[in-house]
Amino acid sequence: MIRKTRIADLPEFDMANQLKNEEDIAAYMTMVIEDGDAAELAHALGVAAKARGMSEIAQATGITREALYKALKPNAKPRFDTINRVCAALGVRLVAQPVRSH
Numbered sequence: 733m734i735r736k737t738r739i740a741d742l743p744e745f746d747m748a749n750q751l752k753n754e755e756d757i758a759a760y761m762t763m764v765i766e767d768g769d770a771a772e773l774a775h776a777l778g779v780a781a782k783a784r785g786m787s788e789i790a791q792a793t794g795i796t797r798e799a800l801y802k803a804l805k806p807n808a809k810p811r812f813d814t815i816n817r818v819c820a821a822l823g824v825r826l827v828a829q830p831v832r833s834h
Contacts (some may be wrong), residue, residue: 751783754823761824771807777818778804784822792821 742764751757759779764776780788790797795814802812804818818826 747779748783751780757783757822758824761819761826766824770809773815774804774808774810775806777810777815777822778806780824781818789818789821793817811831 747760753758754824756772760780761776763772764790766776776827778801786797786800791799793800793814795817801819803814
């Protein structure tokens with residue numbers, strides 16, 4: 733007999749649990765940036781900050797936890813300064829690369 737698994741019985745996926753180090757965070761951020769969705773970038777930074785610990789990131793950036801949650805929620809539009817400070821606290825940086833033409 734085939735055993736069926738109910739969707740409700742599956743564990744909930746949390747990307748933050750997959751981000752163990754700076755290399756993981758950098759790879760995740762690169763994939764999000766390549767998609768070109770600014771709102772998703774804010775959300776991805778929030779996921780990475782959650783993985784590292786929002787209190788730790790807040791302290792390192794000098795931004796309150798509440799302000800970080802607000803700035804890094806889905807569909808938020810954080811200032812570049814906020815993005816840059818969070819990236820620095822996460823141990824990653826945004827890098828511009830030339831677009832390769834075909």
